[in-house]
Amino acid sequence: MGTIHGCCARSHAMAGSLEKERAIIDQRIAQLAALNQVAVTFTSSLHLHDILDDIMRHGIALTNAKAACIAFYDEATERFTNWVTQGLSERFTENMRFRLEGLADETFTTAGPILSNDRPETRHKLSLLARTEGLKCFVCLPLTSRARRLGVIYFYRTDRDTFTSAEIELLTTFASLTAGAIENAQLYAQTQQQARTDTLLGMDNRREFQRRLVEESERAHRHGRPLSLLMFDLDYFKQINDTYGHPAGDDVLRAFAARMRNELRPADRVARYGGEEFSVILPET
Numbered sequence: 001m002g003t004i005h006g007c008c009a010r011s012h013a014m015a016g017s018l019e020k021e022r023a024i025i026d027q028r029i030a031q032l033a034a035l036n037q038v039a040v041t042f043t044s045s046l047h048l049h050d051i052l053d054d055i056m057r058h059g060i061a062l063t064n065a066k067a068a069c070i071a072f073y074d075e076a077t078e079r080f081t082n083w084v085t086q087g088l089s090e091r092f093t094e095n096m097r098f099r100l101e102g103l104a105d106e107t108f109t110t111a112g113p114i115l116s117n118d119r120p121e122t123r124h125k126l127s128l129l130a131r132t133e134g135l136k137c138f139v140c141l142p143l144t145s146r147a148r149r150l151g152v153i154y155f156y157r158t159d160r161d162t163f164t165s166a167e168i169e170l171l172t173t174f175a176s177l178t179a180g181a182i183e184n185a186q187l188y189a190q191t192q193q194q195a196r197t198d199t200l201l202g203m204d205n206r207r208e209f210q211r212r213l214v215e216e217s218e219r220a221h222r223h224g225r226p227l228s229l230l231m232f233d234l235d236y237f238k239q240i241n242d243t244y245g246h247p248a249g250d251d252v253l254r255a256f257a258a259r260m261r262n263e264l265r266p267a268d269r270v271a272r273y274g275g276e277e278f279s280v281i282l283p284e285t
């Protein structure tokens with residue numbers, strides 16, 4: 001009987017172990033499926049605002065985190081210039097700070113995730129702001145693409161004071177997908193902006209001027225409001241180019257464009273209509 005009971009006990013233990021392994025495998029399959037769905041979602045849109053919402057929503061769902069934050073890094077100023085959040089209070093968001101050589105900066109140096117909680121062994125302890133928010137831990141991961149620093153992404157917990165190694169591994173893969181999606185959206189926005197802008201003067205080009213003129217004309221007609229249009233042409237501009245060279249001509253155009261911006265209202269739209277031709281749309285005028 002003792003032998004039979006011993007065999008049964010071992011069988012139950014083995015069955016329990018198999019169940020745990022099966023549960024881990026099932027969870028891993030579900031996570032991989034979720035990552036695949038994330039990749040599909042990220043390629044379905046090139047608009048940054050929509051992508052950011054999807055990123056934080058999917059990231060929170062992957063590990064049942066409480067909230068998420070994406071902070072954007074400006075390589076020119078070496079600062080985190082703006083950020084978006086989901087699941088955090090307005091008070092917390094308004095008081096967020098990203099100091100130089102702080103945790104966010106360190107993620108770029110380590111090129112990996114950094115965990116913050118109040119455990120004795122943890123280097124980066126929670127701030128008073130985080131504790132007041134009810135957070136027990138958060139993890140910060142770098143967002144880099146082609147060796148370019150895009151920013152960092154945070155995930156916050158209120159249910160426990162750590163992320164498991166499997167969760168961090170999953171979020172590291174997620175952060176890599178996120179970086180690619182953000183960079184694609186930024187490149188798309190940059191391309192769209194360039195298509196509407198005169199590259200020399202940084203103002204609307206002729207195509208964008210025509211689009212805006214139709215838009216403002218329809219609005220003025222719909223609301224019965226006045227609308228004016230100015231057209232400028234610089235005299236003797238060809239002589240400047242012929243005598244002093246095209247770089248001097250470019251300087252003249254820049255100076256004239258700057259003068260126009262200083263004289264116009266914020267609502268007025270100035271555009272480069274042609275080589276030395278300019279147009280200005282004056283709403284409510």
